[in-house]
Amino acid sequence: MALNRKTLILAAVETVPGVDEVPTATDAIVIADPNITPLAGSTVSRNNTRPFLGNNQHIHVGSHVMMDFKVEVAGSGGAVDDEPMWGRLLRGCGMPGAPNAGVSYDFTPDSDSTDTLTLYFFKDGQFHPMIGARGTFSIEIGKNQIPYFNFTFTGLWVDPSSAANPVPVYSQPTPLPVSNVNTPTVSLHAHDAVLENLTINYGNQVVHSDRPNEEIVRITDRATDGNISLVAPALSVKNFFTTAKANALGAMSIVHGITATNIVSFSSSRAQILSPTYGDANGEATLQAGMSFIPTDAGDDELLISSS
Numbered sequence: 001m002a003l004n005r006k007t008l009i010l011a012a013v014e015t016v017p018g019v020d021e022v023p024t025a026t027d028a029i030v031i032a033d034p035n036i037t038p039l040a041g042s043t044v045s046r047n048n049t050r051p052f053l054g055n056n057q058h059i060h061v062g063s064h065v066m067m068d069f070k071v072e073v074a075g076s077g078g079a080v081d082d083e084p085m086w087g088r089l090l091r092g093c094g095m096p097g098a099p100n101a102g103v104s105y106d107f108t109p110d111s112d113s114t115d116t117l118t119l120y121f122f123k124d125g126q127f128h129p130m131i132g133a134r135g136t137f138s139i140e141i142g143k144n145q146i147p148y149f150n151f152t153f154t155g156l157w158v159d160p161s162s163a164a165n166p167v168p169v170y171s172q173p174t175p176l177p178v179s180n181v182n183t184p185t186v187s188l189h190a191h192d193a194v195l196e197n198l199t200i201n202y203g204n205q206v207v208h209s210d211r212p213n214e215e216i217v218r219i220t221d222r223a224t225d226g227n228i229s230l231v232a233p234a235l236s237v238k239n240f241f242t243t244a245k246a247n248a249l250g251a252m253s254i255v256h257g258i259t260a261t262n263i264v265s266f267s268s269s270r271a272q273i274l275s276p277t278y279g280d281a282n283g284e285a286t287l288q289a290g291m292s293f294i295p296t297d298a299g300d301d302e303l304l305i306s307s308s
Contacts, residue, residue, distance in 0.1 A: 006124035007034045008165050009069060013088050014116045018132035018156060018216070021118040028168030029085055032148070034069040036121050038128050038160060040208075063157045064208045064217070065130040067121055073139070073147035075262035075307045077173035081105050082261075084307045085172050089151050092117035093135050093204055094219045095305070104308035109222065109300040116217070119153060127163035130155030134217045136204035138226075139266065141183075142197035146175050147256055147264075154206050154217050173262045182258060186230075188271065189250035191238040194231035196281055198254065200266065200293075200303070201225055224293040224302050229279060232287040240287055244273040249294055265306045270294040 009031050010023035041062035048056055071089065076082040081099040090097065090107050092115055097107035117133040133155030141147045176182040178195075186195045205221040235241070243250070252271040257263035274290035293302040 002124035002126050004123065006165060007031075008120075008122040008168055009034060009067075010120040010122075010166070010168075011088055011092075012118050013091055014118055014131070017114060017116040020129070020131050020158070023118055023120050025166045026169045026171070028166075028170055029069075029071060029089070030170050030172045032070040032072070034121070035067065036123070036128055037066040039157075040064050040066045040154070062208060062210050064210075065128065065155050065157055066153065067119065067128075067130070067155075068150070068152040070148040070150050072172065072175040073141075073149060073256060073264050074173045074175040075257060075264055076105065077171060077261055080260050080308045082307075084264075086149055087307070088117065089135075089149070090137070090305065091115040092133055092153065093137050093151070093202060094222070095202070095303075097305075100306075104306040107305040109224075109295075109303060111222070111300055113219075117153065117155070119155060122163070122165045125162055125164055126160065128160045129158040131158055132156040132215075132217055134204075134206055134219055136206055136219075137202050139200040139202075140197070141178055141195070141199075141254065141256065141266075143178050143195065146177055152206075154208050156208075156215060156217065176257060176262070178256065183254070183256045184258065185253055185255035185265075187251065187253045188228070188230070189238070189240070189243055189248070189252075189273065191233060191240075193228075193233075195254075196229035196231070196286055198228045199226050200291075202303070226291040226293070227289070228291055229281070229286050229288045231281075232278060232285040240273055240276045240289065244276050244289065247272065252291075252293075260308065263308045265304075265308070267304045267306075268293045268302055270296065270302060 012021040012023040135153035276289035
């Protein structure tokens, strides 16, 4: 009997896209809420006519693997310009990073990224690998909660088998809950917002394609958006309704963490507020709005994620 709690994921960036990178125990990622669809795809019926009634045989087509899981938002735990463990996952989502020497490790979108991942999913001795994986992610930041990345990956089929769970070697630091002390910066359109919660959806469109001479997982589009809830400021202080009506683009900055090597920030220079309305949080008026993150004419710059 396999136990769901005994689940482990290893992740490595592939040297050659679609070729197993063979992750090891040091490639283990601290995860929560893992799920796998071991045999994604569809079926087609043979649809033959016969001199009797009854089903035709079904044939599996486009077989691939999908998995999703959460990863805590925390820094690298090493040097301030080291890549955090979740960085390799962002690379598989078309958001590669690079060190800003002595300052941070920065991730920005790349519409031409070729990075793919090998992901190993172990469920108590049941081994489901996937190769050539690409995906998308969202970010959830809520008061008094651990902030998370939510990843969803699609990869090429590899036969599953029974194999003992490896002994993981984890290197991610302990996360901090979202609070006044731990999240020192929340700024939206030059307003220091009292945040209830924020979700950012990177919005990749991920497509598995299987046809003669090619089987691949591609990212074919991206539309980054989100939702925010904050304590409603007096209109004399910040009028988000007129800001939205004017279709204005402005800066957003979230900094989470207070100690070097365990600080993660999310920022955009062109965040748009959409359809703001009032809400309620324990009797206190809140402002709830959709958000859209717009690249400049140069492109690939609508969102910056930094670890420092």
